[in-house]
Amino acid sequence: MDKISAVLRPAERAVLSICALYEDHGFKKYKISKFEDYGFFERYKNFLPGEHILSFTDLDGRLLALKPDITLSIIKHTRADASVSERLYYLESIYRESAEGGAFRETSQLGLEFLGPVDDFVLAETVALAAASLAAFTDKYWLEMGHMGFVTGLLDDIAPAHDCYFAILRCLRMKSLHELEVICRQGSLHPRDIADLRTLMSLAGPADEILVKATAIVRNQGMEDALRELAATKVASAQDGRHLGIDLTLINDTRYYNGLLLAGYLQDVPRQVLSGGRYDSMMSSLGKKAQGLGFAIYLDVLEDLMAPEREYDVDAVLFYGDDDETATVLEAVDQLTGRGLTVYPCRQLPPNLRYKICYRMVDRALQEVTSC
């Protein structure tokens, strides 16, 4: 590992390699201002998690927002349409309410967006890139795919009352079969509908197996199309079936996503680290004629995957005093770094600094001392 790579934490190295991967696939880095017109986010607030947007008044009196979402901005500015596509990725900060509430948080996201006509190749490529992104962090990862069209297709056919509809989505999200049974009873659903919802709850596992099992509850074209799209991504899962699967109970925001869904996890990281999917309906809400597909990796969650704790803060401490010439001390630092050591030159040892070796300047030369 070269010196520059050694300075980076594993997660930071992984981020750079992911960016290189996206560039290889023709995705261009999208650099945007941290600020955007507040009115834009206020207008599309339905697509945002949380109630509040961090805003401020600029010096010219305009009300601006610190971006709570990058995809919305990308859609707003895209030139993609029904025939011409745009491939973009970003590494940006976003500003949202903390999960605990009561405060805003700045978090980092690395994301990839395809805007334009989404075909089977684009679906499979996006899944493969999501899997490769997770693999850049560790080989112990899991990427699962779901499809909003399959779930909403079934629910639209069952047509439960509004409250019951969202209660069923909540049960699926929690994998809570017992709650689902209660909701179905309260909603007076038909036994066939209850049986199909129970089956839906069990549809999680290897792609081949789930695609076959799922056909048993297909009721309409929307559900059929969903399975066809999921089958198109099998090319990606065929390359690495140990890490990819289908979970048809995977649900995301029904206002944001309408098709393929992605959820990625890394072993030893207790939260979802990758989330994404198809958002044609959001594109259409913003007046765009193109389709959209993408995912984001939550880099703040990956703090759990940072470098193993170092035994030492620096390799060497170098003491110098008033009698030592500046040029000599500089030369001594060069000498130590030339040996591949990290050096902390100082007159007095800072408290709590952990070091391996200690040097002093004696007669204009380095001398190792047993203790500082």
Next chain:
Amino acid sequence: MLNIALPKGRLADQVCTLLERGGYDCPSLHDDDRRLIFTNGDGTMRFFLVKPSDVAIYVEHGAADCGIVGKDILLEAKADVYELLDLQLGKCTVCVAARKGYREDEQRTLRVATKFVNIARKYYASRNREIRIIKLNGSIELAPLLGLSDVIVDIVESGTTLRENDLTVLSEIVPISARFIANKAMYKFKKPEIVEMLHKLTAELEDQQ
């Protein structure tokens, strides 16, 4: 190794008995022992005893892979976890209660004393009723007796405490019992162990019925 967070206190004995019937060896939990971490005989499971309200936090943050927690805690904490099974233990109901003979004045904001702020807020929002929450941490029944609140939202098991304090249930909000929960990410990587536990607990509950 599967890490399991269990609630101390009221539910602990019932949970431990259920686990033992399901074939899980956790004898130390019954003992008068001050240790908070126990490993089973073959070292495949580690049990943590934590405050009931903290179980969901341990599981959501991945310190435990799964756990057993009351539904009231889940509703209140809004924890992002899988809720895999209703264990039918510690059954009770979150209710609205008031002094006997209380008549609600719908012309003014209702004062509600509770430790279940989210449950109370959601319930009254669904009824389009304006309320002022008074957050208390214990002895909720005192609030209407001393005029601190009009009603309380609290757990009712047998109703004895309410009766002894001259209070009565006005409405039931949600039934409560212990739930088997799992961390969403850990579920992906320890699915065989978690699902095995789920199946054993399910079988045990079915046997009991």
